[in-house]
Amino acid sequence: MRDFSDYSLLNHNTFGMNVKAKRYVEYDSEEELKTLIPTLSGEVLHIGGGSNLLFKGDFEGTVLHSAIGGIEEQTLSSPSLQGENGILTNERGDSLSSVGETEKGAVLVRVGAGVVWDDFVAWTVERGLGGVENLSLIPGEVGASAVQNIGAYGVEAKDVIVMVEAVDLKSGEKRIFANSECRYAYRQSIFKQELKGRYAITYVTYRLQKTPVLKLEYGNLRAVLEQNLPNGENRPVLGQVRQAIIDIRNAKLPDPKVQGNAGSFFMNPVVSREKFLALQKEYPQMPHYEVEGGVKIPAGWMIEQCGWKGRSLGRAGVHSKQALVLVNLGGATSDEIVRLCQTICQDVKQKFGIDIHPEVNLI
Numbered sequence: 001m002r003d004f005s006d007y008s009l010l011n012h013n014t015f016g017m018n019v020k021a022k023r024y025v026e027y028d029s030e031e032e033l034k035t036l037i038p039t040l041s042g043e044v045l046h047i048g049g050g051s052n053l054l055f056k057g058d059f060e061g062t063v064l065h066s067a068i069g070g071i072e073e074q075t076l077s078s079p080s081l082q083g084e085n086g087i088l089t090n091e092r093g094d095s096l097s098s099v100g101e102t103e104k105g106a107v108l109v110r111v112g113a114g115v116v117w118d119d120f121v122a123w124t125v126e127r128g129l130g131g132v133e134n135l136s137l138i139p140g141e142v143g144a145s146a147v148q149n150i151g152a153y154g155v156e157a158k159d160v161i162v163m164v165e166a167v168d169l170k171s172g173e174k175r176i177f178a179n180s181e182c183r184y185a186y187r188q189s190i191f192k193q194e195l196k197g198r199y200a201i202t203y204v205t206y207r208l209q210k211t212p213v214l215k216l217e218y219g220n221l222r223a224v225l226e227q228n229l230p231n232g233e234n235r236p237v238l239g240q241v242r243q244a245i246i247d248i249r250n251a252k253l254p255d256p257k258v259q260g261n262a263g264s265f266f267m268n269p270v271v272s273r274e275k276f277l278a279l280q281k282e283y284p285q286m287p288h289y290e291v292e293g294g295v296k297i298p299a300g301w302m303i304e305q306c307g308w309k310g311r312s313l314g315r316a317g318v319h320s321k322q323a324l325v326l327v328n329l330g331g332a333t334s335d336e337i338v339r340l341c342q343t344i345c346q347d348v349k350q351k352f353g354i355d356i357h358p359e360v361n362l363i
């Protein structure tokens with residue numbers, strides 16, 4: 001365990017905000033976390049890699065970070081799947097171990113919350129296990145994947161999460177959440193809503209396929225893959241899908257090490273069908289996706305239509321290749337980023353009558 005006072009968070013947030021935490025503690029195991037809990041006072045914030053956070057100033061409480069590692073294939077006899085009476089069940093009595101094991105060709109893999117997400121993706125691809133390859137190169141750590149329900153190229157973490165192990169930051173008790181209890185939705189989970197800040201996620205178990213079913217129909221993925229495939233080959237394998245996604249992402253997204261950012265700053269709004277049809281009359285070229293509960297409209301497109309792509313306000317800017325991404329042009333304060341965010345939200349509201357909201361957690 002490493003415990004610091006007045007600790008700089010500069011290397012712990014990809015926006016590059018030079019803020020401090022009154023206390024910063026990194027723990028290596030669930031046991032360490034449990035001994036740490038009674039010593040916590042004031043506000044507590046659990047972070048991962050800090051790639052979806054914007055600190056608005058110094059944090060006057062304790063920042064926690066998990067260094068729990070390990071990637072392990074599970075079998076029915078694995079200790080994590082064994083409850084007091086044999087097979088582990090959640091509070092509702094669902095048998096968690098049966099969720100994936102009974103499905104032919106599925107493998108359960110339990111991963112420590114502190115593992116870097118993309119290291120886990122690389123691990124799965126090296127072993128030929130399918131399910132998370134489309135989520136290649138998303139920054140951050142495994143714990144946050146279950147909070148954020150990360151998604152890209154037609155795949156979301158919720159599609160592969162079987163269960164989430166967590167420790168209550170008040171009582172120190174461990175709780176296991178089955179996928180259905182996590183209330184997953186687009187970039188949403190119970191850990192961002194009712195239970196925000198309550199639990200430290202310690203392990204996430206994913207269900208992967210031994211015979212991968214590739215998802216290639218999203219964006220320009222298939223086109224890039226076809227270009228990359230050696231002559232005569234027409235069926236890509238996992239490694240090629242991962243590489244194509246890495247290439248696409250590197251070409252269009254800013255590298256936080258070079259230019260501070262937190263990925264997509266805004267969520268894509270879902271509007272009613274009536275609202276969409278009315279807007280479509282005015283903007284026939286408006287991109288859209290039918291989703292449960294309405295029609296999703298890319299916030300990036302609307303921001304671009306408002307003329308913001310590539311523009312800046314002070315030292316905060318809108319990325320020139322992807323209008324959904326706000327960037328720190330160098331030395332931006334969080335106030336400058338927030339001002340840009342608010343101005344964009346107002347402009348989108350004025351032009352389209354739609355409220356857009358930050359995906360990034362403002363702290």
Ligand SMILES: Cc1cc2nc3c(=O)[nH]c(=O)nc-3n(C[C@H](O)[C@H](O)[C@H](O)COP(=O)(O)OP(=O)(O)OC[C@H]3O[C@@H](n4cnc5c(N)ncnc54)[C@H](O)[C@@H]3O)c2cc1C
Nearest residue numbers: 048049050051052139140141143144150151200201262263
């Ligand atoms: C260049 C770039 C590209 C990106 N692309 C994508 C993308 O394609 N798709 C996508 O979905 N996201 C994307 N993101 C956003 C970001 O990578 C994800 O949201 C990621 O899951 C954040 O992980 P993190 O470990 O950095 O979490 P943080 O930013 O540190 O935290 C995010 C949230 O999770 C909570 N949290 C983190 N760890 C724990 C834990 N162990 N226990 C309890 N709570 C915890 C925090 O309190 C916070 O609420 C991108 C970001 C960048 C910078």
